[in-house]
Amino acid sequence: MPSRRRRVLAALTVAPLGLTGLAVLAPSASAASPDLVISEAYGGGGNSRATLRSDFVELANRGQADVDLTGWTLRYYSASGTTPQTTSLSGQVVAGGRYLVKQADGANTSLPALPTPDATGTVPMSSSGARVEIVRPDGQVADRLGWGAATTAEGAAADATSNETSVARTDVCVDTDNNAADFAVGAPTPQNSSTTPVVCEPDDGGEPPVDEPETIAEIQGSHHISPFDGSKVNGVEGVVTAVSPSGFWLQSTTPDDDEATSEGIFVYTRSTPTVAVGDTASVDGVVDEFRPGGSSGWDNLTTTEIVSPVVTRTGTGEVPAPDVLGEDRVAPQQTIDAEDPKSVEYAEAAFRPDRDAIDFYESMEGMQVAVRDAQVVGPTGYEIPVVPGSQVEATRSSAGGVVYGGYDQPNAMRVLVDDVLLPSGSLPDADVRDRLPGLVAGPLDYSFANFKLLATQVPTVEDGGLEREVTQPQHDRELSVASFNVENLAPSNDQSKFDRLAGQVVTNLRSPDVIAVEEVQDNSGPTDDGTVDSSATTDKLIAAIESAGGPTYEAHWVDPQDKTDGGQPGGNIRNVLLHRTDRDIDFVERSSGAADHATDVVADKKGAHLTESPGRIAPSSAAFDDSRKPLVGEYRYRGERVFVAAVHFSSKGGDDPLFGRWQQPVRSSEDARHEQAREVRAFADDLLAADPQAKFVVAGDVNDFEFSETSDILADIVEGSGSKALTDLPRTLPESERWTYVYEGNSQVLDHIFVSPALATLDTKVGPFRPGKGQRPAFTYDIVHTNSPFADQDSDHDPQVVHLDLKK
Numbered sequence: 001m002p003s004r005r006r007r008v009l010a011a012l013t014v015a016p017l018g019l020t021g022l023a024v025l026a027p028s029a030s031a032a033s034p035d036l037v038i039s040e041a042y043g044g045g046g047n048s049r050a051t052l053r054s055d056f057v058e059l060a061n062r063g064q065a066d067v068d069l070t071g072w073t074l075r076y077y078s079a080s081g082t083t084p085q086t087t088s089l090s091g092q093v094v095a096g097g098r099y100l101v102k103q104a105d106g107a108n109t110s111l112p113a114l115p116t117p118d119a120t121g122t123v124p125m126s127s128s129g130a131r132v133e134i135v136r137p138d139g140q141v142a143d144r145l146g147w148g149a150a151t152t153a154e155g156a157a158a159d160a161t162s163n164e165t166s167v168a169r170t171d172v173c174v175d176t177d178n179n180a181a182d183f184a185v186g187a188p189t190p191q192n193s194s195t196t197p198v199v200c201e202p203d204d205g206g207e208p209p210v211d212e213p214e215t216i217a218e219i220q221g222s223h224h225i226s227p228f229d230g231s232k233v234n235g236v237e238g239v240v241t242a243v244s245p246s247g248f249w250l251q252s253t254t255p256d257d258d259e260a261t262s263e264g265i266f267v268y269t270r271s272t273p274t275v276a277v278g279d280t281a282s283v284d285g286v287v288d289e290f291r292p293g294g295s296s297g298w299d300n301l302t303t304t305e306i307v308s309p310v311v312t313r314t315g316t317g318e319v320p321a322p323d324v325l326g327e328d329r330v331a332p333q334q335t336i337d338a339e340d341p342k343s344v345e346y347a348e349a350a351f352r353p354d355r356d357a358i359d360f361y362e363s364m365e366g367m368q369v370a371v372r373d374a375q376v377v378g379p380t381g382y383e384i385p386v387v388p389g390s391q392v393e394a395t396r397s398s399a400g401g402v403v404y405g406g407y408d409q410p411n412a413m414r415v416l417v418d419d420v421l422l423p424s425g426s427l428p429d430a431d432v433r434d435r436l437p438g439l440v441a442g443p444l445d446y447s448f449a450n451f452k453l454l455a456t457q458v459p460t461v462e463d464g465g466l467e468r469e470v471t472q473p474q475h476d477r478e479l480s481v482a483s484f485n486v487e488n489l490a491p492s493n494d495q496s497k498f499d500r501l502a503g504q505v506v507t508n509l510r511s512p513d514v515i516a517v518e519e520v521q522d523n524s525g526p527t528d529d530g531t532v533d534s535s536a537t538t539d540k541l542i543a544a545i546e547s548a549g550g551p552t553y554e555a556h557w558v559d560p561q562d563k564t565d566g567g568q569p570g571g572n573i574r575n576v577l578l579h580r581t582d583r584d585i586d587f588v589e590r591s592s593g594a595a596d597h598a599t600d601v602v603a604d605k606k607g608a609h610l611t612e613s614p615g616r617i618a619p620s621s622a623a624f625d626d627s628r629k630p631l632v633g634e635y636r637y638r639g640e641r642v643f644v645a646a647v648h649f650s651s652k653g654g655d656d657p658l659f660g661r662w663q664q665p666v667r668s669s670e671d672a673r674h675e676q677a678r679e680v681r682a683f684a685d686d687l688l689a690a691d692p693q694a695k696f697v698v699a700g701d702v703n704d705f706e707f708s709e710t711s712d713i714l715a716d717i718v719e720g721s722g723s724k725a726l727t728d729l730p731r732t733l734p735e736s737e738r739w740t741y742v743y744e745g746n747s748q749v750l751d752h753i754f755v756s757p758a759l760a761t762l763d764t765k766v767g768p769f770r771p772g773k774g775q776r777p778a779f780t781y782d783i784v785h786t787n788s789p790f791a792d793q794d795s796d797h798d799p800q801v802v803h804l805d806l807k808k
Contacts, residue, residue, distance in 0.1 A: 035063035036072075036093065036134050038145040039172050042188040043125030044163035046106015051164065053111040055103035055125040056190050057132050060172040061093040062200045068092050071137030074101055074121070079129045079149040087121030096197030100190055115192045128160045146179055156180035158308070159270070170232060170286055173200035180270075180308045184230070184286050213237070216252045216366075219287055219304065222260035223351045224362050226304045228287040236265075236283040236306065239317040240275050241368050242443045242456055244421060247305075248273045249366055249443040250281060251320055259329070260353055263320075264366030264443060266305045273311070280317040285309035292447040299660045301358075303365060303446050322370035322441040326388025329364065331413040332357045333393050337663040349663060357412035358659055361444065361451040369453055370441035371415065376434040376464070377401045378745040379791040383416035383452060384430050384459070385745030386440075398736045399466055399789045400433035401747035405735055406707055410658050414745035417459060418445070418452040426458045432742065432789035433464030449657030450744060468786040470508050471801055478803040479585070479637050481644060482512035483699035483751055485797035488568055489517075490525030491536045495544075500794040502544035508786045511550045512801050513585050514635065515578040516646030516699040517541075518628070520557070521571035528570030532559040538576055553578040556587055556614040556633055561595045566626045566650070575631040575646035575700065577614060588613050588634040588641075596620055599632060601686045607641060608690035610634045617645065617683045623675035630680055630700075640695060640806050643687065647680060647700035649673045649710070658744075673704050677713035684714075684726060688756060695806065696756035698726065701797060706730040706738055706749040714754055726754040729781040729802060740798045742788040753802050755779065779804050 039060035046053045057074060061067050069091055075084035093099045102117035104124040129148015133141045146153025147167045148160035155178030158167045166188035169175075176182055213235025214228065221227045238250040241264065251264040267273075267283055268290070275281050289302035323329050337356045339349040353363040373389030378401065387402065394411060395403040402411040417440055419426045430436070442454040474480045486501055505511060523536040538555035546552055557576040567573030579585055590613045593599055599615025601608050610632065617630040624630075628648040635642045650672040656665035680698060687694045704710035706728055716725035730738050730749045739747035760779060781802045787793045 033062070033143045033175050035061055035065070035067050035142070037062055037143045037169065037172065037175050038132060038134060039098065040166050040168040040189065041125070041130075041132055041145060041147065042166035042190070043130060043161065044106070044127035044165070045104070046108045046111060047127055047163040048108075049163050050106060050108065050111060052114060052188055052190070053109050054105050054114050055123070056114055056117070056188075057101045057103065058190055059093060059099040059101070059134060060169070060198075061095055061097050061099075062173055062175065064095050064199070064202050066092050066094045069099075073135045074119075075133045075135055076103075076123045076125060077131040077133075077152070078126060079131070080151045081131075084133075085121075085123045087119060087123065089119050091118060091193070093193070094197055096199030097193055098191040098195045100192035114190050115194070118193050127163050129157070143175065145183065147183065153179045158183035159185045161185055170230075172198060178310070181285070181310055182308075184288070184308060215254075215256070216250065216263055216265050217256045217258065217261040219265060219306075220262040220365065222258065222363075224301060224359075225289055226287050229289045229304075230287065232284070232286050233306065234284040236285075237314070238281065239319055240277050240279045240281060241319050242421060242454065243273055243275070243277060245272055246270055248275055250283065251367055253280070253317055253320065260351065260363050262363055262365045262367055264364070264368065266303065266366050266443075266445070267309050267311065268305050268307045269309060269311070275311060275313055278316050278319060280314045282312045282314055283309050299656055299662060300449055301362075301446055301659070301661055320368055322368035322439070323364060324370045324372050324388075324439070325415065326390035326413075327372065329360070331360045333413045334409050334411070336410055336412045336658055339663055358663065361415075361446075361659075364444050365446065367444055368441060369444045370439045371417075371436070371453065372439050374417070374436040374440060375400065376430045376432055376436065376461075377411065377414060377747070378742045379432060379789060379793070380427050380430045381791075383418045384427060384436070385414050385416050386436060387411070387413050387415075387745070389435070395735050397432070397739050397747040399747070399785060400464060401739070401742060401789060402745060403735055403739060404705070404746035404748040405738065411745045416450050416452045416744070418454050419458075421454045421456055422458055428459065428461045429791035430461045431464065431466050431791055432747075433466040435462040435464060436460065437462050449660045451659060466789060468508060468790070469784050471510055471782045471784045472780070473510050474803040475805070477807065478805050479514070479642065480510070480512040480801055480803045481514045481516070481697050481699060481753070482509050482799055482801040483516045483518070483646070483701070483753060484509075484799040485518040485648070485701045485751065485795055486520065486541075487795040487797070488519050488521055488526075488571060488573070489537055489541065490521040490571065491523060491540055492525040497794060498540055498544040499548065501541065502548040502550065504786050504794060504799065505545050506548045506550035508784050509799055509801050511545075511580065513580050513583050513637070514644050515553070516644060517576040517578060518646065518648040518701045519567070519573055520576045521568070521573055524570070526568045526570045528563070530562055532562055532572050534559070534572075534574060534576070538578075542578070551580045551582045554581050554587065556589070556592075557631060558593050558595055558614055558616050558629075560629065564595075564626065565628050567628070573628060573648075575628060575648055577631060577633045577644060577646055579635065584638045586636045588636060590634070595629075601683070601690050603690040608687050608694050609641065610643070618679040621675075621679050623672065623679050627672065627676070632683070637806065642806075643694065643696045645680065645683070645696070645698045645700075647676075647698060647702065649676045649701070649703045651703050670704070670708070670710065673702070673710040674713060677702075677710045681714055681716070681726075684756070693758045694756055695758050695804075696726075697759070697802070697804075698752075698754040699800075700752070701750060702752045703750055706752070711752065714752075726756060727760040729753045729755065729779075729800075730783065732781060733783070737783060739785075740783050740788065740800060741796065747788075751783075751797055751800055753781065753800055755802065755804070759804050759806075
């Protein structure tokens with residue numbers, strides 16, 4: 001498994017603060033210390049992201065009598081230290097009571113203070129790990145706690161903490177002399193002597209109460225959150241199905257008859273487990289709902305785990321056969337979550353594995369699952385997205401992927417085959433349409449907002465024969481305009497990237513007349529040195545195109561202001577317009593605009609023209625803060641004026657993931673793109689108001705779908721709008737061809753070309769004029785699939801091209 005940061009666990013022994021003068025009985029247990037124990041330690045006080053200003057150590061009296069603290073001390077050691085810092089204690093701790101020792105304050109003294117301390121020291125404690133000891137008047141250590149990297153502890157050290165978390169005893173009545181088993185990490189909950197006593201039942205020498213063992217199905221429950229979250233469990237039995245460097249998966253050999261409850265669970269040992277695949281084991285520990293990604297994974301679901309385990313090997317057994325997805329269990333194909341109301345934390349929603357894929361996969365979390373003859377629906381990246389080889393009812397792409405054709409039509413049956421249990425780099429390259437023959441099996445896990453099949457053997461790949469597409473040649477009378485996101489192109493890239501991109505331009509796109517190029521970086525690439533010019537980048541690309549047998553191109557752009565257009569820091573990403581110099585096309589250059597100056601539209605006797613070419617559209621608008629500004633240029637093609645805008649709207653970063661904690665997912669990034677679309681649309685309206693027959697092409701990476709509101713704004717499909725429409729060309733294609741990008745098994749449109757009414761005859765507001773027999777259309781449009789379905793990519797986007805018959 002990847003490195004893991006423990007989820008916050010609430011302390012389990014906090015008594016209600018509203019009760020006073022009452023003793024609350026807790027279960028008895030055999031004890032190493034008969035009276036005082038350390039119940040909590042916190043060293044992040046006053047630090048960044050801390051919730052309290054001071055470090056502290058909390059003590060608890062688990063005995064039946066009050067303890068006089070005269071002569072008692074508290075000793076603190078660094079994680080590997082041998083010399084203590086000592087704090088004297090005084091007063092008493094009543095039976096079942098708490099005692100709070102305040103230590104040093106951190107830098108941020110504006111944070112909340114501790115409850116009134118019972119003793120005060122000056123020790124600056126470590127926020128991640130250390131050792132503390134309670135010492136009796138005779139010098140004997142009554143109790144010891146080591147956590148994090150502590151080299152001395154009772155048994156194994158408890159988990160490490162952070163500025164935001166403490167380490168707390170999960171039950172003050174239990175002291176097994178194993179810090180890892182007795183303590184859990186969670187939010188700090190300091191208590192002092194005013195806290196209601198929690199008196200433990202005395203050990204009368206009789207038979208201890210029976211603690212019935214729990215089953216894996218009971219722990220997992222029929223929901224996303226375990227009913228045992230934060231509680232101790234014991235005697236959890238099963239067979240080891242897979243092992244990672246930090247734990248193992250345990251699966252029941254006596255499953256219940258409820259498909260909603262998983263029979264598998266991950267046991268987090270922190271270090272290499274002492275059990276192997278095929279061993280049977282009994283596990284005691286604490287149930288933890290772990291959220292992958294720590295503080296940066298706030299939108300992930302949690303996985304149910306057993307932490308701080310005590311593992312007893314009981315023999316050997318047969319590993320259960322995996323549930324084969326698509327055969328033994330069939331996922332809802334295009335419904336991740338049908339819950340209403342929307343935008344609630346998913347743990348609060350109804351649990352419907354029969355209806356919702358997010359619940360379907362949760363019901364098998366930690367179990368052995370498999371896919372047979374799986375179909376690859378996304379190229380190898382960190383994982384291989386696949387769907388079962390059985391019948392898939394969703395719309396398939398022309399390459400064999402699954403088309404994301406609406407917010408209610410995600411590829412919900414997909415699962416990602418991951419290699420974290422295999423040697424690094426084990427996953428073979430696979431393209432869309434390839435197949436993984438036979439069974440690929442392993443435990444079902446969750447990370448980075450996706451359910452993943454952790455393969456225990458390297459899968460083989462059967463070639464599906466997918467080849468990079470080549471578009472049809474243009475007719476002599478046609479003007480061809482393309483769009484191509486070249487993914488952070490900089491002079492420092494290997495020459496092979498320039499050569500391969502040039503090959504796509506010449507061979508696959510047939511050397512278009514005009515290319516709107518996105519993600520061109522400045523001459524120093526990601527080096528943050530104030531450079532903004534990109535002539536070295538474009539010169540290198542143009543030279544590579546010529547070397548590939550293509551024509552000479554000329555580049556035009558407007559340098560951005562340093563670090564104002566987003567993208568890779570220091571790269572000063574921008575849009576660039578390229579045009580061929582060997583065809584009847586000329587760039588009309590008019591006082592190239594400054595980065596913060598907008599070009600305007602003016603009319604003359606021949607129609608509309610730009611005040612600045614190349615120019616930027618609304619560069620000072622708040623819509624384009626820290627984002628790429630649209631570039632527009634004016635051309636002459638065989639006497640016709642043509643305007644081309646290259647756009648690259650804000651990314652979808654920050655949106656809720658499809659299989660995330662919040663359902664339905666909130667697409668917060670849309671707001672910025674809507675505003676950007678309105679600015680470009682306003683420019684189009686100005687151009688068409690000046691000349692209703694203006695020939696205008698908007699091309700580029702819109703970072704949104706053809707069915708999105710962003711596209712609707714540009715295409716004027718927004719209800720109630722009375723202005724003329726641009727035609728969104730991806731919508732004119734068959735559904736199987738509507739994709740320019742493949743993300744986590746979803747083939748989707750992010751790149752668009754829009755054309756003005758003079759370039760497309762419309763019979764409705766959607767779709768082009770359909771020519772009769774013997775007629776040619778006013779345009780032909782093609783998304784040229786050369787990158788997105790392939791593991792060996794030159795860019796993560798596919799280019800697109802339109803051939804425009806200006807006489808039509």
